[in-house]
Amino acid sequence: MQIKKFEARSMKEALELVKTQLGPDAVILSAKEVTKGFGLGGQKSIEITAAYSENVLQHKKYIESKMQPQVREAFTKAPARNQKETMQKSIEQKLAQMQREETRKKPMIPTTVSQRRYVDIDREDEVQAPVHQAAVSRYNDNTLSKYNPTPQLTQVAQSTFNNLEVDHLKSEIDQLKNLLGQFKQMPQGFVQAHPGAEQGVNYNLSYYYSMLTRKGLLPEVAAEILIQAQTQISPDKQNQKTVVEAYIARYILKTVPVAQENFEQFHLFMGPSGSGKTSTMVKYASDLVLNHKKRVALISTDTLKIGADEQMKIFAQILNLPFISIRSEADWFKVLPYLNQVDHVLVDFASLNLKAADELRYIQKMMPPTSDSVRTHLVLSAMSKDADLIEVHRRYQALEVSDVIFTSLDEASMHGNIYNFIQKTQAPLFAFGIGSRTPEDFERATAERVLDLILNITGSKAETGINL
Structure with a gap:
């Protein structure tokens, strides 16, 4: 996740800058009004702090590079929803093209077509092999053998192989039973919980608990941030990295007290x-x-x-x-x-x-x-x-x-x-x-x-x- 700050004369212009430079998936972290100068003559502007994904931004730039100038200009001015739909269609078209190319690379097995009509066949044993059956046989012998090079086993060898595999599976099952029996006899307190569990942090956010403590935050301070995240972020979105990191950034920005402008002598x-x-x-x-x-x-x-x-x-x-x-x-x-x-x-x-x-x-x-x-x-x-x-x-x-x-x-x-x-x-x-x-x-x-x-x-x- 990357963070960037924009400043413009109005909220509309600032949001337009965010959409143009960061793409439709940018997340707004904060917005505030900034006054430059003193008194009634001070100029006011809007300052927006936004987070974005570098991968999404690179994808947007790649799509724009493939567009004609007129199409690119219309794409830039389009609403964020339309831009996102266009980018999604581009991804789907690229995947479809890759699938078609993969299909063309697969070898085609020749098929034969009988010259007799179905209504002219009285019995199944009357169906005769096509004229070029010998060519198909050569193809099966030479080409298909590449995809199935293992020689066919005899019935005795196959039976012996199956018996050996069954015995092997039985042996593995017995070993697993012994391990389970030993595990039940051991004290269960030795199992280590995920990072942050003792502080009330769930498993989905344990990675961010480890990250914050590595950055020098105390365990109780890092846990407080993530416990608040658990209540504010739905469980189905707690696995989305950009969502969690954006919340952590907003929380820190909101909880940092800064001294006001100093006019004391x-x-x-x-x-x-x-x-x-x-x-x-x-x-x-x-x-x-x-x-x-x-x-x-x-x-x-x-x-x-x-x-x-x-x-x-x-x-x-x-x-x-x-x-x-x-x-x-x-x-x-x-x-x-x-x-x-x-x-x-x-x-x-x-x-x-x-x-x-x-x-x-x-x-x-x-x-x-x-x-x-x-x-x-x-x-x-x-x-x-x-x-x-x-x-x-x-x-x-x-x-x-x-x-x-x-x-x-x-x-x-x-x-x-x-x-x-x-x-x-x-x-x-x-x-x-x-x-x-x-x-x-x-x-x-x-x-x-x-x-x-x-x-x-x-x-x-x-x-x-x-x-x-």
Whole structure:
């Protein structure tokens, strides 16, 4: 199954693009209205995400290549139902042609026709062999022997052969009886159930349970998706791969919480050591300045890490941004009046795991003394284990975390832990760090991106981005 995204000015034009490029069997996964720009002058468009089968699409292209230009144009403009009927007729015609060619290749056995009329024959023994009986005999001896080369057995040999085969069958039946008797004596608990059976997943969907767990999803998370699929998909369609995969894709897209557009002035970056918090903040500052033309100020409250201020000063000089180092709560009251002139203030905190109460009190003491227009980002690494991610989020909940940023997507081999995390915590995703480049490797989180990271639909590397 492949997924592709289309954008057009109206729903009719978007559906026409789906039908023209993906064929009549494309499945619509989602449709939404997109507004570009702000205010009343913003332009609106329709964005559709559709899934399609590569085999069906190739078949459609092959049929179009065999058509005349006028016929091809009419076929393209025809409704999806008519296109599907035309493709089905093409398949039937091709199968019929293959059967005719196969029939012509089979050898024909010559037949003889008697010259006497049926009314002239009085008795069966009066029917005589045709004149060319000798030719037919030669044909039977030479040609038909190729299809039945085994010499005819005598009655004694045939009887002996039958007796041997009966004895052999009796011996096999006795062996089967012995095996069944041994099987009944063995404990029946050793029989292994299909994957996902203990979670309530039926046999038809056990393949997808194995697939999702191999992608890094926890067993209970994968089972929840498939149990919902069992209730929504009829049993006769649960063996259809495209139907099940389309439902899984829609379910993941629907259950991925994404943070809304950020208009807050203060952005607080927190996280454990090794999460890439500081570099992520610098990438976000570069994105705001270079791509969105915002006025940004950088602030560091990290008094624990040696050289933290010097590193931040270098980044601020490169981006030509004001930099302030906060050492105590009193410093905030000195700088707050000057921050009204900037659009966004990005604040870097010390990298702590918050295992001790003193660490939590330290972070709370260094936070800005304002509750208005503040967004707290928890920065986590995609290389971390599921249990560690959930535990860190639990500790930072005391600081009222607004959303989550995942880094090191280019280093992780599987990304199922991202979906596990948001299903366990319901924390919305804000952005992803997918490499070391600034600001190219910083991207806002989307549900489509999470779907591609889990199922690897596009087959691309994490740092190249998603192109549905």
